[in-house]
Amino acid sequence: MSLxxxxxxxxxxKKGDFYIDPWQAVDLAVTTHGHADHVKWGNKAYLCHDLTKxxxxxxxxxxxxxxxxxYNKQIDINGVKLSLFPAGHVIGSSxxxxxxxxxxxxxxxxxxxxxxxxxxxxxxxxxxxxVSESTFGxxxxxxxxxxxxxxxxxxxxxxxxDQNKTSVLVAYSLGKAQRLLKGLEGYSSIYxxxxxxxxxxxxxxxxxxxxxxxxxxxxxxxxxxxxxxxxVPPALAEGRWIKNxxxxxxxxxxxxxxxRASRRWRSADAGFALSDHADWPGxxxxxxxxxxxxxxxxxxxxxxxxxxxxxxGIDSExxxxxxxxxxxxxxxxxxxxxxxxxx
Amino acid sequence: MSNKTNDKIAALVxxxxxADELDKPFVIAMFTGKKPKRPVNTSLIRQxxxxxxxxxxxxxxxxxxxxxxxxETIALVLPPAEHLTNRKLxxxxxxxxxxHSKDEDDKKAFILNAWNSLETQERFIFNKLISGNFxxxxxxxxxxxxxxxxxxxxxxxxxxxxxxxxxxxEITYNDLVGGAHVNTDSSWPYPFCLAYALEMxxxxxxxxxxxxxxxxxxxxxxxxxxxxxxxxxWSRGEELVTAQFPELHFLVDELEDGTVLDGEILSVKDGNVxxxxxxxxxxxxKTINKVQLNDAPIGFYTxxxxxxxxxxxxEQTMAFRRNLLEKIISQIEKKDIIVLSPVVSFDRWEQLxxxxxxxxxxxxxxxxxxxxxxxxxxxxxRGDWWKWKINPYTVDTVMIYAQKGSGxxxxxxxxxxxxxxxxxxxxxxxxxxxxxxxxxxxxxxxxVVKNAIEKFGPVRTVKPELVFExxxxxxxESKRHKAxxxxxxxRIARWRKDKKADEINxxxxxxxxxxSTLVNS
Numbered sequence: 001m002s003l004x005x006x007x008x009x010x011x012x013x014k015k016g017d018f019y020i021d022p023w024q025a026v027d028l029a030v031t032t033h034g035h036a037d038h039v040k041w042g043n044k045a046y047l048c049h050d051l052t053k054x055x056x057x058x059x060x061x062x063x064x065x066x067x068x069x070x071y072n073k074q075i076d077i078n079g080v081k082l083s084l085f086p087a088g089h090v091i092g093s094s095x096x097x098x099x100x101x102x103x104x105x106x107x108x109x110x111x112x113x114x115x116x117x118x119x120x121x122x123x124x125x126x127x128x129x130x131v132s133e134s135t136f137g138x139x140x141x142x143x144x145x146x147x148x149x150x151x152x153x154x155x156x157x158x159x160x161x162d163q164n165k166t167s168v169l170v171a172y173s174l175g176k177a178q179r180l181l182k183g184l185e186g187y188s189s190i191y192x193x194x195x196x197x198x199x200x201x202x203x204x205x206x207x208x209x210x211x212x213x214x215x216x217x218x219x220x221x222x223x224x225x226x227x228x229x230x231x232v233p234p235a236l237a238e239g240r241w242i243k244n245x246x247x248x249x250x251x252x253x254x255x256x257x258x259x260r261a262s263r264r265w266r267s268a269d270a271g272f273a274l275s276d277h278a279d280w281p282g283x284x285x286x287x288x289x290x291x292x293x294x295x296x297x298x299x300x301x302x303x304x305x306x307x308x309x310x311x312x313g314i315d316s317e318x319x320x321x322x323x324x325x326x327x328x329x330x331x332x333x334x335x336x337x338x339x340x341x342x343x
Numbered sequence: 344m345s346n347k348t349n350d351k352i353a354a355l356v357x358x359x360x361x362a363d364e365l366d367k368p369f370v371i372a373m374f375t376g377k378k379p380k381r382p383v384n385t386s387l388i389r390q391x392x393x394x395x396x397x398x399x400x401x402x403x404x405x406x407x408x409x410x411x412x413x414x415e416t417i418a419l420v421l422p423p424a425e426h427l428t429n430r431k432l433x434x435x436x437x438x439x440x441x442x443h444s445k446d447e448d449d450k451k452a453f454i455l456n457a458w459n460s461l462e463t464q465e466r467f468i469f470n471k472l473i474s475g476n477f478x479x480x481x482x483x484x485x486x487x488x489x490x491x492x493x494x495x496x497x498x499x500x501x502x503x504x505x506x507x508x509x510x511x512x513e514i515t516y517n518d519l520v521g522g523a524h525v526n527t528d529s530s531w532p533y534p535f536c537l538a539y540a541l542e543m544x545x546x547x548x549x550x551x552x553x554x555x556x557x558x559x560x561x562x563x564x565x566x567x568x569x570x571x572x573x574x575x576x577w578s579r580g581e582e583l584v585t586a587q588f589p590e591l592h593f594l595v596d597e598l599e600d601g602t603v604l605d606g607e608i609l610s611v612k613d614g615n616v617x618x619x620x621x622x623x624x625x626x627x628x629k630t631i632n633k634v635q636l637n638d639a640p641i642g643f644y645t646x647x648x649x650x651x652x653x654x655x656x657x658e659q660t661m662a663f664r665r666n667l668l669e670k671i672i673s674q675i676e677k678k679d680i681i682v683l684s685p686v687v688s689f690d691r692w693e694q695l696x697x698x699x700x701x702x703x704x705x706x707x708x709x710x711x712x713x714x715x716x717x718x719x720x721x722x723x724x725r726g727d728w729w730k731w732k733i734n735p736y737t738v739d740t741v742m743i744y745a746q747k748g749s750g751x752x753x754x755x756x757x758x759x760x761x762x763x764x765x766x767x768x769x770x771x772x773x774x775x776x777x778x779x780x781x782x783x784x785x786x787x788x789x790x791v792v793k794n795a796i797e798k799f800g801p802v803r804t805v806k807p808e809l810v811f812e813x814x815x816x817x818x819x820e821s822k823r824h825k826a827x828x829x830x831x832x833x834r835i836a837r838w839r840k841d842k843k844a845d846e847i848n849x850x851x852x853x854x855x856x857x858x859s860t861l862v863n864s
Contacts, residue, residue, distance in 0.1 A: 139406055140409065304405045
């Protein structure tokens, strides 16, 4: 594989002299998507999809040099042809396709194959070399169809409602939160934490169609909140903040919820295995569809997944990267204090 | 199901309100660990599941390691069900019981068909039914509380009923919670009265003369029941262990019908209590041989009487029960085998504190304090019985391996192996996976990720840098361990961020400790 190198700064394309999702500052960072483990502050320039730009501004600041591309449009960087294809992971998430003298490499970042209703649907891209994640690269991870999971979430919400409990859904600010909003379209009074509200506003400004939400602020009344549905990022679900705020039941939305032990570990009242990553069959079908001769497995169950690929005749190798901790890295701002309604 | 006890009890109550009548006794049996004989062995189940999923054995093993539960792993790796069925729990259980007489092909056909007709969650429960291990976050006490609430019955009566001898196929739910079966059954034990650990100063308990002090023994808590000419020995795990302790069988001729004694099963040689490590040699064995009988002879140190002449004494005071107990034991011949656990006399708390320091010399764990006016409670109740243990042993070690946890900690390095120094080498001394806060676990986890030297499957060798103080309850010789000794109940007491790896203890330190614990026995 001459086109890509795995260096201690990130995935490097020497011919084009740029990095893909580097974890140390570089001159040009081609960015698959806006999760904190894939894009760092301090690069001289960024290249990403049109809809990833507002996320980067929101998360890394205004003072950034960002070039954008739509999907399927090819540009040339030092002789390397570069184009973006939808990865289906979150809004704007892209697989990076590189071509040089007939050799094609695709770096997929994070991806999922099921259409989630809000991110452009995943598109398999034929290539010689494919770089894949393996977050859920074990055969125990097989997702139920999204419709079924949403009907479980809805019946949980109505059950909470009967018991006068607020449904507190725990979801990543970027991706999962918007997916939930789309899936729960039609419910009124959905309250969201600042980190989610900020992203939503950025998306709406960029032309994404999102259902209306209410930002939790210092002026939010406790009683109103009690009657609504609340969406918070993972870092808050474990703290006292939300528990002190309302009488609620917490539902964690994450692929990890597939396993009972993880539900207990997160001390969730309910867990929904709603993931933005490909499940086991999804990873395998995506990889087979690329017809790649070589697959590099970056983050997740790398050793296991790569060993299995080799056993089924797909030449594969694991690579050490710093991806794979969206949740840990999610930056959480100060919490607004909510007023008791004394009236 | 939720994590919170009250939510779980509410869920159980609501289940028992609505469930099928025939299902209920089976559910109680499962939660209390009454295992039917396993109809198909685990390795076959695992083999069929692997086959059906079309994955290699090693991948199944990796999945199992990540999930931490075999039944759940199987439920998750199987392909989706093709036709769903709706059957009652007791129907499944009866069918499974019927499998015993079938040959392997029939068994396989039944199991595969069942898997193909159940959803993931149902499959998980079905697999648990096969294995008989149904302890999933519901303790006996929790179940008892739920049943008590649902049937409006006293909790200790329910505890009685479900601890006794009954078959889910032969009893109705109402008879079971009503205790219809327990009077005709001579084996039933009483729920043990349990003590809380004393964490405050003993002087806060009041006057010394209100309390009875005894040694706290480190053995198997047991209840000896003699009724209708039969003798039963129950362990605290609610298991009948009569057959394991033939030395005590003579009591069938010594005790009157309607007598129940509470005490500790210990290994006692030449009048001295031996270390737990010696008793351990003969626990959970199907047969006891002569050597074991000779090396680890059993004694029963009794400290309470719960029933005499068929009368329940639990509403009598400790002082009354002790008095009666002393009288009864004095009439028994073999005083080396059935021993009245001595009362430790003291006038001042400081004096007792001093006596307590000598506990290790007689292989005791400390002092028990029982209020002389206390009744014999069912289970744990704060205030009347306290265990005042001596501090555990501790040793400073360095972490050398880390492994990802299973179950709820599957995605963090949480299982660590610790070593002490032996000359220039480090030698493994304990594995422990508890004692750290979630925050510390995350911190250690990132250390492991950054400082992994080598990788053996799920295990990482890490730079020997982090020092942990390991607490443990005892030490025993061990041929299976490289160090030649093994620690009992090792757990992380503290992460010693203030210490460096060259400040840890040596193997010689531990050898000396071992020698000192064996001198007495």
